Amino acid sequence: MSARSILDGGGIALEDHHHDLRATMRAFLERHAPNELVNELDREGRFPAEIVAGLAELGICGATLPERFGGSDVDSTSVAIICEEVQRAGSCIASAITPTLTFGGPAILWHGDEALQQRLLPGIAAGETRIAIGLTEPDAASDLSQVATRATAVEGGFLVSGTKVWCTGALDAEYVIALVRTDPAATGYDGMSFLLVPTDADNLEIRKIPKLAGQGTASCEVFCDETFVAAENLVGELHGGKRILWSLLDSERVYVAAQTVGVAQGAYDFALAYAHQRRQFGRPVIEHQAVGHRLADMACQLTMARLLAYTACARADRDEPYSLDAVMAKVSCSEIATRVVELAMEVLGAYGYSVEYPIERFYREVKLFEIAGGTNQILRNVIVKNLQPPRGT
Ligand SMILES: Cc1cc2nc3c(=O)[nH]c(=O)nc-3n(C[C@H](O)[C@H](O)[C@H](O)COP(=O)(O)OP(=O)(O)OC[C@H]3O[C@@H](n4cnc5c(N)ncnc54)[C@H](O)[C@@H]3O)c2cc1C
Structure with a gap:
């Protein structure tokens, strides 16, 4: 034990x-x-x-x-x-x-x-x-069935044309793993494939998207205009993109949930240490009940978030279905993390707002997790589809 x-x-x-x-x-x-x-x-x-x-x-x-x-x-x-x-x-x-x-x-x-x-x-x-991830496009974001980047088969490979957006890390990656349409006649999620597009290919341009936080690893637009990609860079089967996408989404969501736990942990650790050291009215601010209760709430919420994320991981490791666990963890953990960081900001007061302390950075960083990895609105749609009425109703 x-x-x-x-x-x-x-x-x-x-x-x-x-x-x-x-x-x-x-x-x-x-x-x-x-x-x-x-x-x-x-x-x-x-x-x-x-x-x-x-x-x-x-x-x-x-x-x-x-x-x-x-x-x-x-x-x-x-x-x-x-x-x-x-x-x-x-x-x-x-x-x-x-x-x-x-x-x-x-x-x-x-x-x-x-x-x-x-x-x-x-x-x-x-x-x-x-490898940067190239799913999102200007007109295909939450609805990836609308992916319009096309890859046309030519001798030895494909010619790729289209734009990917928010490709995080593309400037410093060797490849973008891009979801592309390989069967122009197919619609929805059919007829798509994953291609590893080399970032140093001819006819490819990468541009940074200015963003709120994490600018050290740029999120980028990637423009392809008849960019040649060798056939050996096809991942899995031709037109098999849907299966690959589904196979990766569950783990992706759990790991995004874990990332949010990391932000919350960082904010909690810093706020706790600060509240012990910062003195007002003759004592450490943690001894003022309003501050102490905020830290108690942060500790409870952080622990709940971690339990949700690890429960999904444990099910994955036991080879049990864990899609719903993953979605619920992503939604709950990201919103808990946003709240924990807000509380940390309140514990620090003015110094929470200072760029010399990490809380303002956590504050800017944390909101992303309600958006990326599937927005929480979209994931709530997934959760509600799984809700069964109680027996007998
Ligand atoms: C910093 C950052 C990094 C990113 N990194 C990557 C990356 O590396 N690779 C990548 O491919 N993508 C990346 N993304 C993109 C991210 O995955 C998308 O932002 C996300 O999929 C949602 O797309 P959208 O924000 O354009 O919202 P949209 O899909 O345009 O939706 C707009 C709003 O409408 C809501 N909405 C839409 N449809 C519905 C519906 N049916 N029901 C309820 N609400 C709905 C959404 O929840 C959202 O609030 C990144 C985004 C950011 C901000």
Whole structure:
């Protein structure tokens, strides 16, 4: 039986290796990605290449890949812990890692042929090959069935034409894994495929989209105009994009939920330390009930969020269906995290607003998680479809 308190993960089905992973990552990131540096990277729009290289040395970039490709093939809860800790350090750090870790790498591993796996997965595990996710388009966002980027078969490959938007990390990635229409006659989710579009291809342009937070890893527009992509960069079957997309969405949502837990944890940790140290009316502000209760609420909500995320992970690791768990975790955790960060801002007062402290950055970063990974409105549509009336009504 674990002697840890619930706030340190006690009572949750975590094993020693989970706690060790968190401790290792936190020590590394607190040392190499302090608030001042993350703010500087965002201010200058500078990709955190050295931090990514350090994380790769710790084995983080290969966490979702098998050993034969240089990875460590950890369980879902470990991946969630990685997502939490990189996001606790800052959005630009998380966005530099997670698209490849939780989407690009698994897409190739689960659906790519042996040649594609041999060619790309060792580089991904080493942190040298990065993949940005290219789902969203100007007119196909929540409704990806409207994807209009087309890939026309030509000798040796495809000519890709269209625009992807919000492709996070594309400027510093080797590939965009793009959802494209390969069968022009098909409609809806049919006739789509995933192609790995090299970011240094001819007839391809990448432009930064200015955004509220995490600017160190830019979100980008990617313009393709008859861009040639070799046939060997097709992921899975031709026209098999729908199956690949569905296979990745559940885990993607759980890991977004875990990221939100990371922001909430960062805000809570900072606010708690501050409330002990900051004195007003002759005592630490935590001793004023209004402040203390905010911290109590933050601790409860943070723990609830973590339990939801880890419950979905545990079901994934037991090979149980976990789509609904994933959606509920993503919606609940992201909204809890927004509230926790707001409370942290209130605990700090004016210094919550100062760019010298991390709370204002968490405040800017946290809202994204109600939008990305499927908006919470869309995901509520999914939840309500799963709600059954009580028996006998
Ligand atoms: C910083 C950032 C990074 C991102 N990174 C990536 C990335 O790397 N790769 C990628 O492919 N995409 C990325 N995205 C895009 C993200 O996935 C989309 O923003 C998201 O899918 C929703 O699209 P939208 O914001 O354009 O909203 P829209 O789909 O245009 O919807 C607008 C509003 O209407 C609501 N709405 C629409 N339809 C319904 C409905 N049926 N029922 C109820 N409400 C509805 C939505 O919830 C939303 O509030 C990123 C976005 C941001 C902001």
